[in-house]
Amino acid sequence: MNSKMKTLTYSKNIFLPVTNLCRNRCGYCSFRKEPKDAHLLSRSKALHLLEQGALCGCSEALFTMGESPGSVLGFESILANAGVADLMDYLVELCELALEFGLLPHSNAGLLGEEDLRRLQPYNASMGLMLETTARLDAHAQSPGKRPDLRLQYMALAGRLRIPFTTGIMVGIGESQQDRIDALRKIAHLHSVFGHIQEVIIQPLDPKSGTALENAPRPEIMDIRRTVEAAREILPPDVAIQVPPNLVDPRPMLAAGATDLGGISPVTVDGINPDRPWPDEVELHHRLSDYNLRERLPVYPRFIAMGWHGHETRWLVDFLADEDGLRAKKYIF
Numbered sequence: 645m646n647s648k649m650k651t652l653t654y655s656k657n658i659f660l661p662v663t664n665l666c667r668n669r670c671g672y673c674s675f676r677k678e679p680k681d682a683h684l685l686s687r688s689k690a691l692h693l694l695e696q697g698a699l700c701g702c703s704e705a706l707f708t709m710g711e712s713p714g715s716v717l718g719f720e721s722i723l724a725n726a727g728v729a730d731l732m733d734y735l736v737e738l739c740e741l742a743l744e745f746g747l748l749p750h751s752n753a754g755l756l757g758e759e760d761l762r763r764l765q766p767y768n769a770s771m772g773l774m775l776e777t778t779a780r781l782d783a784h785a786q787s788p789g790k791r792p793d794l795r796l797q798y799m800a801l802a803g804r805l806r807i808p809f810t811t812g813i814m815v816g817i818g819e820s821q822q823d824r825i826d827a828l829r830k831i832a833h834l835h836s837v838f839g840h841i842q843e844v845i846i847q848p849l850d851p852k853s854g855t856a857l858e859n860a861p862r863p864e865i866m867d868i869r870r871t872v873e874a875a876r877e878i879l880p881p882d883v884a885i886q887v888p889p890n891l892v893d894p895r896p897m898l899a900a901g902a903t904d905l906g907g908i909s910p911v912t913v914d915g916i917n918p919d920r921p922w923p924d925e926v927e928l929h930h931r932l933s934d935y936n937l938r939e940r941l942p943v944y945p946r947f948i949a950m951g952w953h954g955h956e957t958r959w960l961v962d963f964l965a966d967e968d969g970l971r972a973k974k975y976i977f
């Protein structure tokens with residue numbers, strides 16, 4: 645490797661949708677389902693995905709779910725039919741299973757109370773919640789959980805608990821460039837207080853049919869690039885800027901300051917943007933051969949050094965990480 649090459653990271657993951665029931669109705673979402681069509685990820689399906697992830701050399705189990713599903717009428721019977729008494733107990737159980745398969749959990753479970761966050765913390769290498777925006781937008785008019793103050797409070801709570809944290813903003817859901825800058829400044833402020841933000845995703849809208857924003861224009865590449873530039877200017881250098889390579893050509897974004905490609909999966913589709921396939925890992929290495937492209941774990945090296953990852957994940961992080969805190973090369977491919 646040329647020592648002048650810029651390092652660029654990604655994680656190899658599997659996507660585990662714990663439930664697609666959600667109290668919100670975001671104007672761009674095709675993940676959420678009505679109670680009659682909603683599911684709870686079964687143990688057998690989770691086992692199958694974890695096994696596939698382990699066989700394909702993944703290191704991250706990305707657990708996602710709709711927000712506060714317990715407040716939606718009909719969820720109790722979905723839980724009962726699955727033989728699950730308590731959703732958080734079940735998520736902890738799935739995280740423990742992931743660890744048994746050698747995959748590090750990263751949970752994004754929407755807004756949680758402090759007790760639930762504390763229950764999940766030991767079993768997660770890191771956790772996440774998209775801030776998305778600090779503006780009040782039509783796209784969130786039916787989403788009580790998308791109140792920016794609530795999301796910022798939650799992110800602050802994660803900071804107080806010293807949870808390595810992933811967040812991000814969306815581009816193209818009705819916000820202005822000034823709104824994006826405001827959201828990035830709020831994230832930077834939280835990081836200046838708690839030091840827990842490991843990465844910020846710049847996520848362009850991918851309009852889906854059947855959603856309120858189905859006819860919204862895809863964000864222009866220049867708009868996304870300007871946002872990446874603003875993020876690089878506003879966020880300190882120890883916060884990675886992530887762009888999803890299935891939604892935007894990474895090259896111009898890397899030139900603008902992006903440093904991470906997020907999770908790509910050889911097993912599961914992008915559950916939020918299922919029509920946008922992940923690039924192949926080997927092809928990505930070829931395409932970006934002028935970068936030092938390195939696989940990382942779902943927790944970033946400096947948080948490993950500080951021991952902020954959940955204590956039940958430590959043995960596996962020690963096993964998977966190399967001396968730089970990235971994924972040991974011998975486990976790649």
Ligand code: SF4
Pocket residue numbers: 666667668669670673674675676709710711787789
């Ligand atoms: S909170 Fe997430 S799952 Fe729920 S409607 Fe919004 S985007 Fe969809």
